Amino acid sequence: MNRLKNNLVVVALCLLCLIVMAVFYISGGFLGKSRSEETDNNDHLIMVGISQLGSESVWRTANTESVQQALSKENGYFPIFNNARQNQENQIKAIRGYISQKVDYIVFAPVTETGWDTVLMEAKNAGIPVILMDRTVDVEDDSLYVTRVGSDMHEEGKKAGMWLEEELRDKGRFDEDINIVILTGNKGSSAEIGRTGGFAEIKNKHKNWHVLEEVDADFTTSKGKEEMRRLLAKYSDIDVVVSQNDDMTFGALEAIRDAGKTTGDGGDIVIISFDSCKEALELVRDGIINVDIECNPLQGQYISDVIKALERGEEIRKEYIVDENVFTKSNVEGYINDRTY
Numbered sequence: 001m002n003r004l005k006n007n008l009v010v011v012a013l014c015l016l017c018l019i020v021m022a023v024f025y026i027s028g029g030f031l032g033k034s035r036s037e038e039t040d041n042n043d044h045l046i047m048v049g050i051s052q053l054g055s056e057s058v059w060r061t062a063n064t065e066s067v068q069q070a071l072s073k074e075n076g077y078f079p080i081f082n083n084a085r086q087n088q089e090n091q092i093k094a095i096r097g098y099i100s101q102k103v104d105y106i107v108f109a110p111v112t113e114t115g116w117d118t119v120l121m122e123a124k125n126a127g128i129p130v131i132l133m134d135r136t137v138d139v140e141d142d143s144l145y146v147t148r149v150g151s152d153m154h155e156e157g158k159k160a161g162m163w164l165e166e167e168l169r170d171k172g173r174f175d176e177d178i179n180i181v182i183l184t185g186n187k188g189s190s191a192e193i194g195r196t197g198g199f200a201e202i203k204n205k206h207k208n209w210h211v212l213e214e215v216d217a218d219f220t221t222s223k224g225k226e227e228m229r230r231l232l233a234k235y236s237d238i239d240v241v242v243s244q245n246d247d248m249t250f251g252a253l254e255a256i257r258d259a260g261k262t263t264g265d266g267g268d269i270v271i272i273s274f275d276s277c278k279e280a281l282e283l284v285r286d287g288i289i290n291v292d293i294e295c296n297p298l299q300g301q302y303i304s305d306v307i308k309a310l311e312r313g314e315e316i317r318k319e320y321i322v323d324e325n326v327f328t329k330s331n332v333e334g335y336i337n338d339r340t341y
């Protein structure tokens, strides 16, 4: 009789344990959310693989923050993010990873224009729409991406040239020989290709504008300072520096100051910069940078709007160009305080 009673107790205890475990598993007690709950929660989220090219500049950081804020879980997304540290191979690896994870969309800022045909064909064959952010790609078949959200960087380069025409005219130097050095961003990036080409379109109208040297300073402050120091040692008569982003400009300004020269309004050297981050706009206000051609990094909401339109089955454009300005001492004041980057 005792043996029977003991067996019944053991069976009851086992049943109790099973019930407790079942309750915990379903309520997500031991393992975090139950798999079914985890899957249900994420099922209706739009899974987006984001390949950012790097974190080389203030502009890039603002661009990253903008896309991470827009493509957030609160806004209906399941974002997966990778920083490629300005290396194309890392971006290709990240995109292949997103393809194997079967994301719904791929958003990527290509570090350079070429070398993407194969991996974008893999994404297309997997039925994953690719959205370009910021820069563009040079591919045989432009159906390999659905759209690009970014700037018209050729136009930005032209704006720099047109401003210099006006500046020289205003200062009575229109027919003077003008010696120019150019700090470019990463050679082969659409930012460098656009800005270099746009500025050259204007420069080529002026036989008295002489580009002494054009050098890749990597879009970074350290490289901008290093290259500017070298150029100052090589050329004693630089009149204008065209620096294709503010980070390189900050480095160039340090080198110019170290060389005992002045910049900006009435200075020895005219400074033309790009991006228009807050710190640079303050230098425009203070007359240290002559002009800053805006490049708007706040592209996240544009990208989210495009994805939501695609989700609704709507037609979208092949390109969305963000609004941009040109800042000089005369108009910059009102833009500085609410600058978020």
Ligand code: GZL
Binding pocket: 056, 057, 058, 059, 060, 134, 135, 150, 151, 185, 191, 219, 244, 245, 246, 247, 274, 275, 295
């Ligand atoms: C421009 C962007 C450039 C910025 C730089 O659209 O690609 O890259 O001008 C950034 O600051 O590094």
